[in-house]
Amino acid sequence: MEANRRAYETLGQALYDCHCHWEAAEFWEGVSKKTCGPAEGIRQLLKQKKDAALPLGGTLQEQKDRLRDGGVVTVQYPWMQQCHLTRSQEVVNLVNDELRENEEPTACYLGRSTLTSRDDMLEIHAARPIQKGECILIDRTTTGICSNVGNECCDNCYGHVTSSPTRATCCSAVYCSAACHDLALNTYHKALCGQDFRWLSAPAKGLTHNASPLRPLLMLRILASCVQTSVETSPLDHPLIARLQPLADCSHLDVFTFAESITTPIRILQQLNVDIFANRNFYTMVLHTIWTRIANNKAGAADRERGFVDAISPLLVPFQSQLRAEC
Ligand SMILES: [Zn+2]
Ligand SMILES: [Zn+2]
Incomplete structure (x- = not known):
């Protein structure tokens, strides 16, 4: 029971800290089967958020999203492999192969950015003079x-x-x-x-x-x-x-x-x-x-x-x- 209580507290607090206030309220209501404890305070916070967002208007779905979306600042997980943190030369080469197989003659290629010191910033370069209105790429997506x-x-x-x-x-x-x-x-x-x-x-x-x-x-x-x-x-x-x-x-x-x-x-x-x-x-x-x-x-x-x-x-x-x- 003690382990369960601590697990609930950790998850409930994590949802709250990620600004997932809607989900945190539903979570606590589900755990306690009624609106009491942390859920009651969170519901009040949600009401304040809803009132503050009212002047923004929008569709019903937009208002719902505004209230329910949480947010996190994305950081690199310390245990992630280095190769998953940046785009490798192999990836750049692969995109360039795809660009070469696209419209002929090849109009552009991908390379490292010359405008920034960030290693991972990539840049599209023109491979030849391009005429106004010319089709340079057909991008079929799945x-x-x-x-x-x-x-x-x-x-x-x-x-x-x-x-x-x-x-x-x-x-x-x-x-x-x-x-x-x-x-x-x-x-x-x-x-x-x-x-x-x-x-x-x-x-x-x-x-x-x-x-x-x-x-x-x-x-x-x-x-x-x-x-x-x-x-x-x-x-x-x-x-x-x-x-x-x-x-x-x-x-x-x-x-x-x-x-x-x-x-x-x-x-x-x-x-x-x-x-x-x-x-x-x-x-x-x-x-x-x-x-x-x-x-x-x-x-x-x-x-x-x-x-x-x-x-x-x-x-x-x-x-x-x-x-x-x-x-
Ligand atoms: Zn189709
Ligand atoms: Zn099928």
């Missing part, structure tokens, strides 16, 4: 999500499918093109095939702005990619995650909730048959690190048909981080 998935749309990019779409042979998934079909099958679809993740997509349905229910959908695609690649290697070595700019130790505040950063990724992994208690590659520290990298590198926009579209674009990521660095 990690894009949207809030309104139509009935007749591509399972990978959510674009319209033609009357004779490319069909998966393993299930009912349809694709706008052979390129989307091959990309999905070669990266994440095999891990997701036949799985029902409506519990994850339903809360996002109908959203027209960037809101919390969209976050785990991106996490799902990324975790499925990692699982399909191999559960025997660290997800932080996955080529997509390894290229994302980490912003640890930069006094950068990241959204944190116990549900989205910890429990939902664990539920996803369990459904994908990963034993997170035995497989240390998917330790909670790794899951949170993945989440912060997604949050720092994703880019989204409202879309008339698809509600809100959010994506990690593997080749545009260096452009985005460069823009952020120069702002």
Whole structure:
């Protein structure tokens, strides 16, 4: 009993310290089965937060997120391997290989920044004179999500499918093109095939702005990619995650909730048959690190048909981080 009490106190205090006041109140109410003790004080704090945020307005979901989102300043975990803290030359070489295989003739390449003394800052350079309006890159991503998935749309990019779409042979998934079909099958679809993740997509349905229910959908695609690649290697070595700019130790505040950063990724992994208690590659520290990298590198926009579209674009990521660095 004493051990239980101390475990509850540690978790409750940790949620409070991460500004997850909503989750801390629910946690204490669940533990004591009624609103008393720490929960009562936290509920009062939440009311003050709600009143203070009222003038900001916004949709119901935005008001909910404002109240429920916690936040943590991301730091490097002392036990993380050095190779997971920065982007290696191998990652830079890999991106450059992908750029060379893209539109011909190659228009740009990735290199170390000449504008900053930070080791990990990368820069996109023009490889040749570029004409105004020229298409220099086609960035097909597997990690894009949207809030309104139509009935007749591509399972990978959510674009319209033609009357004779490319069909998966393993299930009912349809694709706008052979390129989307091959990309999905070669990266994440095999891990997701036949799985029902409506519990994850339903809360996002109908959203027209960037809101919390969209976050785990991106996490799902990324975790499925990692699982399909191999559960025997660290997800932080996955080529997509390894290229994302980490912003640890930069006094950068990241959204944190116990549900989205910890429990939902664990539920996803369990459904994908990963034993997170035995497989240390998917330790909670790794899951949170993945989440912060997604949050720092994703880019989204409202879309008339698809509600809100959010994506990690593997080749545009260096452009985005460069823009952020120069702002
Ligand atoms: Zn497509
Ligand atoms: Zn399938």
